[in-house]
Amino acid sequence: MSTSSTSPQRSRGDGDSRPRFFDAKTKALCWAKADTVPGRHPERWRKDAAGNIVCKRFFNCIGCLCYEHDHIIPFSKGGESTADNCQILQSRVNRFKSDKYHVDSEQLKDYSCEVNFTDKELDIIEMAVYGDVLRPGNQCRCRTVAEKLGKFKSKDDTDACKLP
Template sequence: MSNSGAGSASSSSSSPGRKEKEKDGRPRQFDAKAKTLCWARADTVPGRHPERWRKDAAGNIVCKRFFNCSGCLCFEYDHIIPFSKGGESVVENCQILQTRVNRFKSDQPEVDITRLQGYSCDITFTDKELDIIEMAVYGNVIRPGNQCRCRTVAEMLGTYKSKDSKAVCKLPES
């Protein structure tokens, strides 16, 4: 479920960046290292930059910048074995899940993938739509293996001329 720290023994007086702990001393949230490794373990999206895009445990495409929000490309770090059921906040017990899927999963342990898929947003994005979203979120589009680079928003508006020597490519038409 969500790692927002709700129900934590720590109050709002805890310092930012400090891991909240329950009464039994277990950290409720995943630390930065666990989150990094959890993201790296998730399936990559073919043709997309792996630092920006991944597939969650149900096969949904999620964007790294959309952490802890509610849209169909948003995700949360989920305890596979729920924290409330004794699951630890360690990388081995971590998976990324589309926010909607994580909320429906709630505190159920190891939900079958077909049930997780049933909770998913019923939206699929075309490559062009993902390019537009990536351009809006990151200011450019990176396609692994391409020798070109997509223009930034500032370049498209004519307010910036890149010093990058790679050839500029265009967003796909389809």
């Protein structure tokens, strides 16, 4: 296994070194294998291993839509930094899970934020974070505030729709 020069190394104690953190390719694969959120753009929104909705832009922060990449088998217990051993977890869940091993999705749910966002709230958050709201399937996009005020004309010729 090749390691990147940007990935910190830790010794196993047997003279072998392994990367402690997931590289960019592994993180992308980890995001891609997470469950999608129905009605939400899959590049922007996913569900973590406990079923919590997380936003791709909210990486490594603390909050109910924030997430981190987690070693399913903890690094401290011999887990590798590979896509097979990676899952996205809401930051709060990842902190509570810590270095525990054999934690199932029901136990992870117990660590989750108790906030359930409505579709409209997620639309408002997506608008604030990305500047638009993309809805797969109906191929429309929501107008930005600048468009609504007549200060900007979008170059995107996809029809604009209204927030729910």
